[in-house]
Amino acid sequence: MSDILAPLLVPWLLGITWLSAFGKKLNWATIIGYGYLLGILLTTLLLRGWDLTGLPMNYSFLMVILVVLALLPIAYRGKAVGSEWAATSGYMTGWQRSLFVLLLAILLLRHLTMLVEIYWLPLYPWDAWMNWAPKARIWFEHQTITPIVRPMEWLNQEQLVYTLGNREAWPYPISVPLIQFWTAMGLDQWRDDWINFPWLLCSIALGFGFYGQARLMSVPPHIALLFTYLLLSMPYINLHTMLAGYADLWMAASFGFSAIAFFNWSVNKQPIQFVLMTIFAALGLGIKTPGLLWLLVLLPAVMIAFLPKRWQPATVGLVLLATVAIAFSGGINVSLPYMGIIEITPQRLQIPGLGVHELLFTDISQPLLLNLLVFSNWHLLGFILILGFVWLLFSGRILRIPLPWLILSVTIILALFMIFFMVPRYSGAAIKMVTLNRGLLHVMPTLLFVSMLAYQVGTGNRQNPTTNNVEN
């Protein structure tokens, strides 16, 4: 069991040291949170790179490389980790401090509970042992990233190849099974229960990153932790942590970290935030196919954020007019060199990497409302978001929210609408409640973070996240 610590902690150390070295304006919580995700995903890149050499995996040697990489920034900068972290202490009144401690205690209890469940429960959810973990198992056996092929190719290949029980899963991105493969190598045995510990760390890292970025945006500590608690206490997020093995939690964390860094960069314009936004958007491509969708969703807001503030509303207006004009003229159909066809019309959606989808409106409002407002997936989040939006809209406070934040929120909601209401394959799955919450999970950290910022801006709090004001 002690063998589990090294494969879990060394990638974390890697991320921490590199972010500490190059992210001077980051605080300790952000570095810890972003550091884990960065470190473990960089580890998967190391495995891919190693595999290109044709040599079988050598866990000890790879571990040495990781340790050396982790120590490099310290050696280069000659400073201890943490010596340049931005301060995050904030003043809290008595009741605020009590609330802070209470929320921390609840989160600690929650994660301890999930830790125990992960320790005992063998790999449980269906897709986990149909689509994701089998790749890790195969690679562990062969100590190389053996290609997984489509079923027809399996039948025709002379040498031994592998395919999966789901015809569509063979080309899925491989970062998540690589994480399981890495953990199994550390354990030096295949245990489909213990290879899931990284899911717990993903949840913890998500919490740290969320909290840290909130503090960097001058959100008071008790409010930052409150919203972190709201995020990490939602049953659906806990279920994806302890019924581990799906890639959706990682997708949520990766896109969440990218979008949260965007929120910060769009007002404070710190280069490190832009770098984090870009890195995590790119790393998301290796987690799940929707990683490309979420990267595209981010782009309009990023482009608007590049513009001076006074130009933003007019540009958005022009883009909206252009969109309407294109829609009325039947959409767009362009062929891009090396990329393929991009077709966006009322009948069809084709984007390279995301496939071709015929569009047909299907009303999935009933399962959507059931899952958001009746079932226990998200506690009271659905009601809070609706009430909060109504309050912001009717009080006019929505106009105080920076335009890039609104753009990103709108593009996320539009993307969800397109996927679940317009693409028949996903509408059908949503009606059966198979993919609906998993799609929502991808954007929950982002939506909750922007809700927190909207609350801060809307309540006219002194510590306004739209100012360049790192709380000390």
Place this chain on the structure above:
Amino acid sequence: MSATQSGEIFNQPRHSTFKMVVLTVIALVLSAAILGFGTLSYYEQMLESGPAQPVWQRHDLSSGRPTRVDLAADSYPFIQYQLDNQLPGTQQVLFWRTRENPDQFGYKELPPSSSKSLLLPLFNHPDWQGTIKEIGIGQYETDKRLPHITSISLLPYADTHLLKGIFNTWRSPLLRDHKTINYFQGVPPYTPVFPVPALASLTILTLIIYWVLAFLLRMPRDHRLLLGLPVLMWMLLDARWQILLIDQVLETQQQYQGKSWDEKQQTGQDAELFRFSEAIKTKLPDQPSRVFIIKNRHIGHDYQRVRLQYFLLPHSVFNFADQPLGDKTRPGDFLVIFNNTRGVRYSRYKDSLIWPDNQALPVRKLYESAVGTLYQADRPTRDSES
């Protein structure tokens, strides 16, 4: 706009926190009373029909066997039961048949009663209607020891039964299954009142009453409540969720503590399939080999066959055939055929698998069990008539 200007509403002098709390508590109590009495009135009107019926009760019944009864489902909207010696990882179920639909059983999954008496509502179940002719308690895992039914009662409507029933459904364990990763209903199916909309209604009504009271008493409205009250309700829901999680962990601990990975697989719901896969693997070479899993086609994914594919790793499995692929099967390949697969049969006389169109594949039978049979392909495919 400066922060001070923009926050003018929130920087107005606030009445003391004490007054806000008192007003909130009053609003909360009023809301709870309104919603509570409203719910009771609604269900009383719906469920209380005719004169009061006596409680139907039996003790020390045999699990798995139905008991004959003659009861109107409408008159008995609640069940109370006590089971002892329930094995962890098993799912007990109430089953019944009605006079109107004698060929079909109605089912309701029962949370473990943990050696106490547990009361649950039945009235929301779509099959609990008409005249009940048979009733019993069994469990899905028929190969495992059945619990002892200490008592089972059917109860008429009473306000206390409704409140107890709602509380018990909210307190029901997780009932983790393969749908849980897609959505979490949070309460058993056919629960009359869901906790999330219940507490959301309480929150919204409390906020409305608070605002009205503050207006009538000419007190400034404290906007901290807009976030504070939903968060408080959230924490109540979350406390419930934490309790459910602890219960789940304790059950998982009971089921798996002290077991190796192999022993854990032998304990779970797929134990028989796992044992089958382990037995097959003893007949396969040590190095990964090609294996065909053959079973009749199924709409969507077939749980049994994809699960077996996982258990057979690291052998390389092709899992999409409903009959042998003669031209794609090489000498030395292995075939696992589930016993309920139609259209393929083994001819001991010809030592071959035979399927429609007179196709035959020479094989050796290596292993047979109640789940399926393992074969190894011999010589190349030939027409079965030659």
